[in-house]
Amino acid sequence: MTRLNLSLAALALLLATASLCSDPAGMLALWQRSPEAARAILIELRLPRALLALAIGGSLGLTGAAMQGLLRNPLASPDVLGPSTGAALGAVIVAYTFGIAGTLAMALGGIGGSLAALGLLLLLSRGGASTATLLLAGVAISALGGALTNLALSLAPSPYALYDVLFWLLGSLADRSLLHVAVALPPLLIGCALVLSGRRGLDALALGEDVAASLGVDVARLRLRIVVGTALAVGAGVAVAGSIGFIGLVVPHLVRPRVGGRPGAALMPSALAGAALLCAADLVVRLPVAGHDLKLGVVTALIGAPFFLWLIVRQREVIEP
Amino acid sequence: MMRALAAALLVWSGAAAAAPTRVVSLNLCTDELVLLLAAPGQLASISFLGADSNETALAPRARGLPTNNGRLDSVVALAPDLVFTGGGSDRYARELAIRLKLHVVDVPPPQNIADIRRNIASVANALGRDAAGTALIAQFDTALGPTPAATRSALLLGGGGTTAGADGVGAQLLRHAGLMQQDVPAGQVSLEQLLAEPPQVIVQTKYRSSQASLGQSWLQHPALRSLPPTTRTITVDGRPWTCMGPLVAPEIARLRARLQ
Numbered sequence: 001m002t003r004l005n006l007s008l009a010a011l012a013l014l015l016a017t018a019s020l021c022s023d024p025a026g027m028l029a030l031w032q033r034s035p036e037a038a039r040a041i042l043i044e045l046r047l048p049r050a051l052l053a054l055a056i057g058g059s060l061g062l063t064g065a066a067m068q069g070l071l072r073n074p075l076a077s078p079d080v081l082g083p084s085t086g087a088a089l090g091a092v093i094v095a096y097t098f099g100i101a102g103t104l105a106m107a108l109g110g111i112g113g114s115l116a117a118l119g120l121l122l123l124l125s126r127g128g129a130s131t132a133t134l135l136l137a138g139v140a141i142s143a144l145g146g147a148l149t150n151l152a153l154s155l156a157p158s159p160y161a162l163y164d165v166l167f168w169l170l171g172s173l174a175d176r177s178l179l180h181v182a183v184a185l186p187p188l189l190i191g192c193a194l195v196l197s198g199r200r201g202l203d204a205l206a207l208g209e210d211v212a213a214s215l216g217v218d219v220a221r222l223r224l225r226i227v228v229g230t231a232l233a234v235g236a237g238v239a240v241a242g243s244i245g246f247i248g249l250v251v252p253h254l255v256r257p258r259v260g261g262r263p264g265a266a267l268m269p270s271a272l273a274g275a276a277l278l279c280a281a282d283l284v285v286r287l288p289v290a291g292h293d294l295k296l297g298v299v300t301a302l303i304g305a306p307f308f309l310w311l312i313v314r315q316r317e318v319i320e321p
Numbered sequence: 322m323m324r325a326l327a328a329a330l331l332v333w334s335g336a337a338a339a340a341p342t343r344v345v346s347l348n349l350c351t352d353e354l355v356l357l358l359a360a361p362g363q364l365a366s367i368s369f370l371g372a373d374s375n376e377t378a379l380a381p382r383a384r385g386l387p388t389n390n391g392r393l394d395s396v397v398a399l400a401p402d403l404v405f406t407g408g409g410s411d412r413y414a415r416e417l418a419i420r421l422k423l424h425v426v427d428v429p430p431p432q433n434i435a436d437i438r439r440n441i442a443s444v445a446n447a448l449g450r451d452a453a454g455t456a457l458i459a460q461f462d463t464a465l466g467p468t469p470a471a472t473r474s475a476l477l478l479g480g481g482g483t484t485a486g487a488d489g490v491g492a493q494l495l496r497h498a499g500l501m502q503q504d505v506p507a508g509q510v511s512l513e514q515l516l517a518e519p520p521q522v523i524v525q526t527k528y529r530s531s532q533a534s535l536g537q538s539w540l541q542h543p544a545l546r547s548l549p550p551t552t553r554t555i556t557v558d559g560r561p562w563t564c565m566g567p568l569v570a571p572e573i574a575r576l577r578a579r580l581q
Binding site: 026030034036037039040041044045046095096099100101102103157158159160161164165167168174175177178179288 | 370375480481482506511512513516517519529532533534535536537538539542543544546547548549
């Protein structure tokens with residue numbers, strides 16, 4: 001483990017601990033008054049919250065870095081290219097069209113939707129589509145997924161389905177349980193492992209497909225591995241925490257300059273930085289703002305959107321000399 | 322002053338005109354009022370929610386009645402002589418009503434218990450059914466009963482942690498069951514808040530509990546098993562809390578009976 005990885009891991013763990021220990025005075029008072037309630041808050045509410053923040057933030061950073069490496073484009077990320085909206089659509093259809101709002105069913109729906117969105121993207125990329133075409137196709141798939149999600153909600157038996165899901169779509173880790181952790185973590189970790197196993201291939205791919213092939217990298221298999229891994233990780237994460245945007249987009253850019261621009265080497269630090277960033281964002285949403293709870297997706301978008309704009313402007317400067 | 326003037330105008334117009342015979346209601350809350358107050362044959366259409374037994378206990382009474390989607394343009398073809406809206410309509414609908422010279426009576430959501438009585442009276446009056454209105458108000462007051470002196474802290478709890486404001490009409494109604502609604506910011510309680518400051522009574526609504534939703538999953542969170550034994554959970558129908566109209570009084574009476 002490099003020094004960068006170690007320090008990022010330490011930061012993520014520190015922020016996760018802060019998440020567990022927020023409001024220490026209040027918790028201590030509650031412990032004396034009602035140890036049972038304090039225990040439930042710590043073990044059944046804050047522990048899953050911190051674990052999910054680490055796991056989901058990590059998977060978003062990791063898959064974002066992998067997609068940017070695979071497509072060799074800095075604008076690629078799960079929330080831009082469709083797997084996130086695909087996952088939301090899958091989970092909504094399972095919960096509101098088929099009426100199974102169980103955690104496992106929604107996670108399976110999320111993974112299915114995410115796979116479908118990425119599968120469609122891969123299908124379009126056959127025959128060597130340019131990355132610009134792929135990005136545009138991803139944006140279109142994303143828009144289609146969003147529209148279909150709203151359609152599924154409008155057609156749901158309950159007239160308040162849209163209202164029910166609105167907050168979930170904005171992303172939140174509040175009031176999750178250990179069951180959510182138990183259901184989401186296995187596919188999420190398997191997905192992350194699949195993506196991580198492609199790190200050498202991604203480094204080779206950065207030199208071009210032909211060079212990668214001559215170095216013994218099976219590009220088609222590498223692509224499949226990263227797509228399936230991303231679908232598993234993002235699908236499970238979205239089904240539990242809703243759509244959390246911009247982490248997958250922003251984090252790889254923060255990390256890449258520190259690893260010499262190698263996409264494969266950027267994977268692990270992106271995962272750790274993503275975990276730290278989502279933990280930090282989840283601490284921010286718990287700051288009381290005039291008595292209202294902020295939503296996680298709102299906070300990550302508030303950080304991510306200006307960064308995205310800056311990225312676009314800087315890219316233009318590079319393109320237009 | 323304006324309210325009194327409007328009420329006076331209503332009384333006058335009600336007295337001057339014959340009772341309407343093609344009445345349309347565009348909102349669940351006015352559906353409930355017209356289903357309770359209208360004479361047989363007076364109603365031409367109610368909203369689709371008023372015919373949904375997930376929403377109101379009065380749905381069986383709506384059997385056979387045509388339903389509308391809640392928009393004014395969907396009922397114009399019925400040539401209604403009285404249209405009830407609940408809490409205002411959009412500008413387009415208001416302009417349409419003026420152009421078509423439709424008689425629209427708006428019934429705003431109640432802000433306090435007196436508003437509930439006032440809404441009953443205004444709907445009854447517009448229908449030309451003042452006597453039915455007076456009777457329903459008397460029934461409402463009997464069911465609601467006096468405010469007991471002893472109070473317990475309470476939380477009205479729906480799916481996803483939705484609750485009532487501490488100074489709204491919901492809290493005023495709960496007081497008639499001897500319950501003092503906790504002050505929760507933004508009308509939504511988190512599980513952490515609930516465990517840290519548990520009320521003595523949780524009034525949990527069964528509203529659409531048979532339909533899968535994230536809100537319903539929230540109510541099954543394992544952390545809720547760690548509520549202290551001093552907290553009592555009482556499950557109520559839940560449907561009357563959407564409108565907090567005349568049907569909420571029997572709900573309060575049932576709640577009070579179970580608390581005693």
